[in-house]
Amino acid sequence: MVAGRSRPAGNYGLNVHRPIADQTDRGGLRPGTTSIRPAPEGPPPPPRKRSFDWRAAFVPGLISSASIIIVFGGLYWLITSAEQWPRIKAQFFNLDHMIAAAPRVAQGFLTNLQVWLIALACIGVWALVLAVLRSLRGPVFAPLRLLVVLYIDIFRGLPALLLVILFGFGIPALNIPGLPNSGLFWGGVAMVLSYSAYVAEIYRSGIDAVHEGQRAAARSLGLSEWQTLIYAILPQALRNVLPALMNIVVALQKDVALLSVIGVRDAVREAQIYTATTFNYSALVVAALLFLLATVPMARLADWVNRRDRARRLQMAD
């Protein structure tokens, strides 16, 4: 490396804070005094260490456990001592019925899981296509952008239930040769179309949140518009929206049950069938438990992703 001029690096005579004494007007100082402060005798002592404080360690935990026990115990007592409790128990929490219904409901729940996973994959891709089309710049893409905006407005504005019925009953009824005829397929398509409108907007907010300088940097390196999107913008955008996407994943898991209205034999449908023949609702409770079993861990995971993301942002902010 060729040496620069022999000036000390970092001092170009600028931005260097001169001692305060040089800058302030000395007129106010009495002769004989200086602006230099006398050295302090030493900092004040550190706070005294306490011996282990069992109150601080245990009391809050004790109080919260006690209040949990009191509240939930109270609720339990209130419910079970109610006059109607034996009837409620027989209708909703009948163990024999639950066991009898469990295999079919679980079978139906497998359908839920399958639809959920396939729909997730389709939504992830289709929504990304929509978001990218919408964020394309240049007047050439104006009609495409308009189409995407229309799509999003329409599919966000319609209830998913309506779309499921419309697609799941309507299209198979047309009997168009060459198109699949199953309600499951078309109901799934309706879910994908509806959810993609939301997810596309989430993606877009993530794309918009990427700093303009990133685009400038990528373009200045010679990356094409397309390469800029793929290598610079989208990876950051996806990281931005991961927490929001996790919530969608959880919501979709439940909403797959909408397909039961068009006769898809998912967990809810199976439970309904059982209920219709036995006049006992315990099967629905089994389905409810299965849904909770699947969504609660996912909700916790989403929380965790959220917290981690927040921590990352805070770290970057300082």
Place this chain on the structure above:
Amino acid sequence: MSDITIRGLTKYFGDRLVLDRVDLDVDKHEVVCLIGASGSGKSTLLRCINRLVEPDHGQITLGGLSITDPRFGRTGLQQRVGIVFQSYNLFPHLSVLENLTLAPLKVQKMARPQAKARAHEVLSLFSMERFTAAYPEQLSGGQQQRVAIARALMTQPDVLLLDEVTAALDPELVGEVLKIIHDLKQRGLTMVIVTHEMGFARDVADRVCFLSEGRIVEEDAPARLFSAPQHPATQTFLSRLIASGRV
């Protein structure tokens, strides 16, 4: 022959005239500093040179060829003109090495081992080779800016544009970046530098241009421009800086 010639460059943002018939020549191996008040159009002028901003009127040529000439191809201009920004603009999701090799791999289609070797070479110039695996947020501002300069040098450009590259840095980190720019000058790189560091401009520039309201109203050797500015706008600008203790 001059490396960059700018003639009658004019740019509007909406109705706002940001560059007003700017003429400028930069010779090969010359270092030109652009100074001027905030909003005077310095960044816009710089961004016109590598076509991040398309001017409304005027001509820019690089090595005698208009920068809009199809002979540059889709990326030839970017390969010959590097730019470094005030806010570094490193890609936060890529490591230092990946930041440096992205364009050579994807744009210039360089082979990976070659690109890596080049990255190590450039980083070692700036004594940053220890940080190849680091991510931008793990580096100090000065280190990030050195990586950004290294990234701009990966394609061995003839011209480097620097836009207030030290303005976001803590005062004690400014020196390490300015030193690199000094070294690049010794290596003969043509540079156009927007800066608020007047001491640095005086030191490194062959010529200083003062922009006011989108026009270059005065240009001169730094010694003369700083000690005896001719144009009233330059005089006001410099005397304000002196009054605020920055020169």
